[in-house]
Amino acid sequence: VQLVESGGGLVQPGGSLRLSCAASGFIFSSSAMKWTRQAPGKGLEWVSTIFSDGRTYYADSVKGRFTISRDNAKNTVYLQMNSLKSEDTAVYRCAKRDSSLWGQGTQVTVSS
Secondary structure (H helix, E strand, O other), rough: OEEEEEOOOOOOOOOEEEEEEEEOOOOHHHOOOOEEEEOOOOOOEEEEEHHHOOEEEEOOOOOOEEEEEEOOOEEEEEEOOOOOHHHHHEEEEEOOOOOOEOOOOOOEOOOO
């Protein structure tokens, strides 16, 4: 049972990245999933949630710039991040919405 994130990296302000989170060992299609982030020296921040029925929710700080989606055939949840800002720099982690399972995280650095 695990979640494995990928897709992080270094990007310039205004750029885009797509994070992926591959799930295994549980019934992904019926599971609500979320993305969170933690910036250096700061607490954990919720970013976005997607339910099994496709409903999505976003933190105000990313609304209009980030898009969460899922592919149940691939057991994968995605986070498309556009118009990135320096304040988006953080370790991004996916998790089950009930926080019972977490990925290891992927670093996103937004810098010129």
